[in-house]
Structure formats: C-alpha cells, structure tokens
C-alpha cells in the first residue's frame with residue numbers, strides 16, 4: 581500500500597464527500613458544475629454503481645441543495661469575512677465564497693486537502709486554501725484557524741454521521757476553544773437536524789408506506805459509499821438534547837430555520853407543486869444550529885497532538901507501543917507499521933499504555949489488522965485504559981451495525 585492508501589484505508593468517510601458534491605452538481609448549482617469540472621467529478625462518480633441509483637439521484641440533490649444553500653445563507657449573514665469549513669470535503673462552497681471575497685480555509689483529512697490544494701492554486705484564488713486536519717485534534721484545527729485573522733465563521737456540514745458521541749463532543753470542545761481565541765466568531769452546523777431534513781424530504785416525495793424502505797436505501801447507500809464508516813448518531817432525536825450538549829462545550833446554540841428567506845430552489849423545477857409546498861414548509865423548520873461562545877466559557881485542555889509509535893520484532897510477533905492520540909492523523913502510521921512488517925510475523929501485540937485518545941479511525945486500523953491476520957485473536961491490544969476500552973466497545977457496536 582502507498583502512503584495515500586494507508587490514509588484512505590484508515591479514513592473511509594472521504595469517499596462520500598465526492599458524492600455530496602455530486603448531488604449539488606445534479607441539483608444544477610452553477611458553482612457545483614464549475615467546481616465539478618475542476619475536481620473531475622464526471623469521471624470520478626459513476627451513477628450506475630450507486631445503490632438504488634434512481635431514487636438516490638432524485639432525492640439527494642434536493643436534500644443537499646437545501647443543506648448547502650442554508651449553510652451559505654447563514655455564512656453570508658454572519659458578518660464574518662473569514663470562513664473555516666471543517667470537513668469541507670469537495671464542496672464548491674470554498675470556490676464560491678472566495679470569489680465573493682471571503683478568506684476561506686477548508687480543513688479536511690490530509691488525503692482530501694492534498695488533492696484540493698493544487699486545484700485551488702490552479703483556480704488562481706489566493707483567498708482559497710485547504711489544510712489537512714482532524715476535527716478531533718485541537719492542534720491541527722488551531723493551525724487551520726490561525727491562517728485567518730479576526731472573527732471566523734466556522735462551518736461543519738455533513739460530518740456528524742461519521743463521528744461517535746465522544747468524537748462529536750471533542751469536535752465541539754475544539755471549536756469552542758478556537759472561538760475563544762478568535763473573538764466574535766460564529767459556528768454554523770445543520771448536522772444535528774440532518775435526520776429531520778431527510779425525514780421531511782422523504783415525506784414530501786414518497787407515500788408514508790415507503791418511508792422505512794427509502795430510509796433503508798439511504799442507509800445502505802451511505803454505508804456503501806463510506807465502506808461502513810457511518811455511525812448511527814444522525815437519528816431523529818429532540819434537538820434540545822443537542823443544544824444541551826453544545827452548552828456543555830461552552831456554546832450557546834440557537835436553533836434557526838433552514839432557510840428563513842424561503843427561496844425558490846433549483847430542485848423545485850423537477851417537482852410537483854404540492855411537493856414543493858411541503859418542502860417550503862420544511863425550510864422554515866429550526867434545524868440549523870447557529871452558535872456563539874457562551875460568556876461563561878472555560879477552556880477544556882488536554883487534547884494535544886502528541887502521537888508516538890515504536891516497534892520491534894521478537895520471534896514471529898510484532899510488538900508495537902503507541903502513546904498520545906491515535907486519531908485520523910496518526911492511525912495511518914500504525915497501519916503502515918503493520919503493513920511493512922506483516923510478511924515477517926504471525927502475531928501482533930499493540931501496547932496502548934500511553935494512549936490518551938482513541939478515535940474510530942484508530943479502531944478501524946485494529947479491524948483492518950485483525951482482518952489481515954489469519955486469526956483475529958492474533959492481534960492483542962493490551963493496556964487500554966478503562967475509558968478508552970469502553971469507547972472502543974461502543975465504536976465496535978456502531979461499526980458492526
């Protein structure tokens with residue numbers, strides 16, 4: 581496996597990002613068509629291989645046009661001239677906002693950012709940048725944010741369904757900490773309301789007896805696209821519960837309508853008037869979270885970037901010691917260590933005594949190693965703290981769903 585492949589194998593969510601951009605392209609959003617050409621979308625996505633292609637290519641452009649334009653609406657109303665788009669994927673937002681004069685930094689996994697940065701240079705937009713970062717890793721997000729001077733409009737769109745509860749809390753803590761360092765910043769995310777948005781768009785377009793079936797199709801399709809990388813966190817839970825979790829991170833979240841200006845969307849041109857009427861109603865639902873930093877915010881530390889790995893071979897066993905954070909940025913190093921030694925060994929022992937953080941991508945690497953060893957018991961993960969053990973078990977349940 582090459583370096584990029586290690587990164588891709590341990591971070592599966594990035595494949596769905598191309599699909600997200602494809603839905604906007606199918607919706608006919610002009611900048612998505614222009615950006616689609618720059619990133620080679622037409623060659624990169626084959627609609628024939630998308631599960632339930634006909635329904636998916638009909639429903640998703642509507643849902644994603646609503647979500648994308650809602651976030652843009654709130655960015656333009658934030659008063660900030662800086663945008664930090666966390667988990668930006670292949671969204672055309674950066675190119676569009678940079679053309680409008682915003683300083684836009686897209687922060688995504690290094691494998692995505694490395695692909696997009698040369699494209700931004702080719703587009704000739706100096707105020708459009710892409711940076712490799714892990715949303716759960718404060719240091720990497722801070723480095724991205726510090727490219728921007730003054731208040732920032734921080735955006736997270738479409739990341740929630742790839743995070744466990746613990747990871748989502750870390751991302752919120754990191755965002756609050758960055759907001760405390762860039763006074764006057766705003767945080768916009770439609771993610772807590774995703775379940776509702778999907779529900780509304782399905783009920784507007786399908787009869788009640790098909791609801792379960794269409795939700796099943798969506799779940800299958802996203803699981804396919806992310807190779808099993810999605811969690812079950814994006815359900816239809818009361819949004820007040822999310823607002824409380826935001827508060828615990830030091831964020832005052834206001835639940836705002838998807839599109840208070842209730843615009844004529846491009847997708848409407850393909851829909852019957854009674855369907856567009858239902859979607860218009862949905863546009864007024866308060867599913868977007870617009871947050872400011874709480875006046876009583878207190879910084880939560882301890883989320884620093886300090887991964888270390890050591891290994892040696894004794895007999896037919898590979899002994900690995902990991903310490904610090906095993907997250908999206910560092911887990912490819914563990915996979916690389918295994919891949920480059922696997923021909924010489926039959927067993928692997930990973931000593932996690934010094935591990936302070938274990939993300940789902942770290943757990944994913946343990947899965948990959950188990951899969952490659954002839955017997956899953958030949959991977960021993962030892963000295964995991966009780967807290968990380970519990971998180972890891974929750975994560976496993978999610979990965980097997």
Ligand SMILES: C[S@@+](CC[C@H](N)C(=O)[O-])C[C@H]1O[C@@H](n2cnc3c(N)ncnc32)[C@H](O)[C@@H]1O
Pocket residue numbers: 593594595596597600601666667668669670671687688689692713714715716736737738739742908
């Ligand atoms: C469904 S896409 C959404 C992309 C984009 N925001 C949009 O709306 O088009 C999810 C994105 O999250 C990124 N991602 C997943 N885990 C991440 C993490 N821990 N840190 C940063 N980005 C992450 C993936 O690489 C992918 O680009």
